[in-house]
Amino acid sequence: MSELGPVDWPPAPIKTERLVLREPEARDRTALIELFASPEVGTYIGGARSREELESAVPEEPKRRPGLFVVDLDGAMIGTVMLDSRDAESSVKVRPDAGEAELGYMFLPESWGHGYAAEACAAALEWFATALPGQRVVLCTQTANTPSMRLAQKLGFTELERFHQYNADQWLGVWSPTNP
Numbered sequence: 001m002s003e004l005g006p007v008d009w010p011p012a013p014i015k016t017e018r019l020v021l022r023e024p025e026a027r028d029r030t031a032l033i034e035l036f037a038s039p040e041v042g043t044y045i046g047g048a049r050s051r052e053e054l055e056s057a058v059p060e061e062p063k064r065r066p067g068l069f070v071v072d073l074d075g076a077m078i079g080t081v082m083l084d085s086r087d088a089e090s091s092v093k094v095r096p097d098a099g100e101a102e103l104g105y106m107f108l109p110e111s112w113g114h115g116y117a118a119e120a121c122a123a124a125l126e127w128f129a130t131a132l133p134g135q136r137v138v139l140c141t142q143t144a145n146t147p148s149m150r151l152a153q154k155l156g157f158t159e160l161e162r163f164h165q166y167n168a169d170q171w172l173g174v175w176s177p178t179n180p
């Protein structure tokens with residue numbers, strides 16, 4: 001994955017009904033480590049990373065990049081939403097072109113089941129549609145990842161194709177600003 005194309009970054013924090021989407025800050029470090037170390041979060045995305053490795057790898061000031069939002073509920077991070085650019089070396093060799101934006105999301109398990117991911121992703125897509133008008137967004141998820149499949153459909157992604165990779169059935173969807 002590489003950075004998004006030319007966007008004004010960072011935008012002012014994006015406020016939704018219950019959440020704020022903002023850049024990562026030093027105070028998010030513990031929650032970021034939780035996220036990457038969680039076996040539940042890692043189930044369909046390659047597994048959890050070791051806490052020890054994360055403690056040395058995650059800097060005190062978490063890295064920032066265009067398209068990376070921390071999702072904040074009442075002042076604490078509950079997840080991340082990412083819009084990244086699919087690079088030419090992507091191991092996923094499917095229809096979407098290199099350079100196309102791809103949506104990703106990871107939320108702490110205690111925040112699941114409240115509609116927070118849907119609320120945050122919808123706001124991130126709305127930001128994207130203004131920042132890079134007319135561009136579509138793709139999303140890849142394992143078909144076995146039922147909550148993620150449901151979320152993709154709720155957000156308005158439609159199926160482009162299914163394929164088998166990493167020993168799992170994968171679903172590739174597309175969202176376009178004219179048909180959200």
Ligand SMILES: CC(C)(COP(=O)(O)OP(=O)(O)OC[C@H]1O[C@@H](n2cnc3c(N)ncnc32)[C@H](O)[C@@H]1OP(=O)(O)O)[C@@H](O)C(=O)NCCC(=O)NCCS
Pocket residue numbers: 040041042044045104105106107108111112113114115116117118119140141142145147148150151154
């Ligand atoms: C994928 C993931 C973000 C989905 O989280 P989620 O909380 O299920 O997603 P949503 O925000 O859409 O919430 C939907 C649930 O909230 C419930 N909900 C409760 N209150 C709600 C409200 N006010 N508004 C909307 N939904 C609400 C819905 O009924 C639904 O419940 P259900 O799953 O029992 O049907 C989460 O499972 C996750 O982080 N997984 C690990 C990372 C991962 O696999 N990412 C995918 C990478 S491709």
